[in-house]
Amino acid sequence: VGTSNLTPTCQTYWLAPPKFQTHCSTGISSGSPPMAGALHRRLLLLAVLTVSALLPRAAAVRPFVLVLSGEDFLKDPSGAHPSLPSADGDSEDWDDFADDSPATDPLLSPSSWIPLLDPTTPSPSGDQPDPPSDALFVAGVRAMISAASSGDEAAFSTASAQIDAAASGGHPGAQSALAFLSGAGMTRPVSRSRAFLLHKFAADAGDLQSKMALAYAYFRQEMYEEAVTLYAELAEAALTSSLISKEPPVIEPVRLHSGTEENKEALRKSRGEDDEDFQITEYQAQRGNAAAMYKLGLLYYYGLRGLRRDYGKSYHWFSKAVEKDEPRAMELMGEIFARGAGVERNYTLAYRWLRLAAQQEQYSAYNGLGYLYVKGYGVEKNLTKAKEYFEIAADHKEHGGYYNLGVLYLKGIGVKRDVMTACNYFLRAVNAGQPKAIYQVAKLFQKGIGLKRNLHMVMIIILLYQLLN
Secondary structure (H helix, E strand, O other): OEOOOOOOOOOEEOOOOOOHHHHOOOOOOOOOOOOOOHHHHHHHHHHHHHHHHHOOOOOOOOOOOOOEOHHHEOOOOOOOOOOOOOOOOOOOOOOOOOOOOOOOOHHHOOOOOHHHHOOOOOOOOOOOOOOHHHHHHHHHHHHHHHHHHHOOHHHHHHHHHHHHHHHHOOOHHHHHHHHHHHHHOOOOOOOHHHHHHHHHHHHHOOOHHHHHHHHHHHHHOOOHHHHHHHHHHHHHHHOOOOOOOOOOOOOOOOOOEEOOEEOHHHHHOOOHHHOHHHHHHHHHHHOOOHHHHHHHHHHHHHOOOOOOOOHHHHHHHHHHHHOOOOHHHHHHHHHHHHHOOOOOOOHHHHHHHHHHHHHOOOOOHHHHHHHHHHHOOOOOOOHHHHHHHHHHHHHOOOHHHHHHHHHHHHHOOOOOOOHHHHHHHHHHHHHOOOHHHHHHHHHHHHHOOOEOOOHHHHHHHHHHHHHHO
16 A cells, blocks of 8 residues: 555555465466376476476566564664664675575576576586586486477387486486476476475575475475575576666566466467567667667667577667667667676777766666665765755656665665664555565574564565465
8 A cells, every 4th residue: 555654553454466366487387287197297297298398487576475573673773783784885796685695697596597598697616617417417407398398208208217326426406306206206206305305405506496495395385484484595596687777677487387277378478589579679679769769779688589688789789779868778788888788898988878868857767877876886875965966867757766775774884874764665666566675684583683583473574475475
């Protein structure tokens, strides 16, 4: 419904969609027609899940229910806490808490199948030579995908044996895949205990998918401390790429099945440059339509609708769009130069483009400008001006403005540290669907900063976020 001035005695409510089931981004439906053979059904399930896991992800966060009362707030939230971040705005991750656990690049998860299907994606091992278990894992996964697609049970068993051999060699991705097979009873007897042990080995080696499986297993056993620890690591990994644009995509829900019928529209829109809608947009862009130019740049920048991420093409179309005074493209140009995404990093040019976007009332660009002033990138460091820019964004209902003001008050950057005010801004950002704010509110509950430590509430926030997105 909205927020008022948040004090320890007020309540804040978020309304969920009337039927949240319609927002679940699941690959299959329980209404799917029966198929001959249990194993064949499982092979098809694996194929669907594989495809859905590899689809591009990006969209704004949907609202969900969250009710806070005076009981949730600490009586004295201003007291020192060992997990309170420092007020050093020069730290590399200026908006994160002071945790010892390093953030992980999601693409470097050893279980990621993307490098196996997309040769342009760098290998998780980087320039290091691949160990023998890698070859077994790659061959096994590719053979498994082929077998699952065709329903070839014998080929699937052969692929499973290759993955088993890779797992025996200590490959975390293979251990994670084998844990799934053991838990589902595919090509082997069902063994929950063996699946759990394999997930534990893989998670300890940094495998993100096994961390997710373990976290849920801990949650089911009401082991909230262990579950929240793993979910926090996963959240940090998902938010490593700090974008300063208006609505950085987080997930793009794609429903592959609707009841008993395949969602042909969703699949068609994942065909990349072969998609008819893409070709129409491209034609419009070539004819000089600024909005189409911006849309093409966005598709390539984030790798949406089945397209491979291509910073060169995104820069080309954003450059064309800014020639026609498209303010949204100006903001993205600012981000491109701030991040060095396909171009040499240049904070002076980043400031220039963000400034031009802000002058054309693209109010979300004020968040990028404020960030540059916090860090002193391309401009002289000025925390007062940074706060002013964040306030302008917040005054125009930009969720990034709420979030960034929350960070300033939480860390005491240019202002007196005020955890209650920080909570206020974070909750407003959550209400507006800002994904990093959802993470921060969960972290406040986990650490007991401003809000009473409540691991059960953390789990509720995490699970509702996953269900609705």
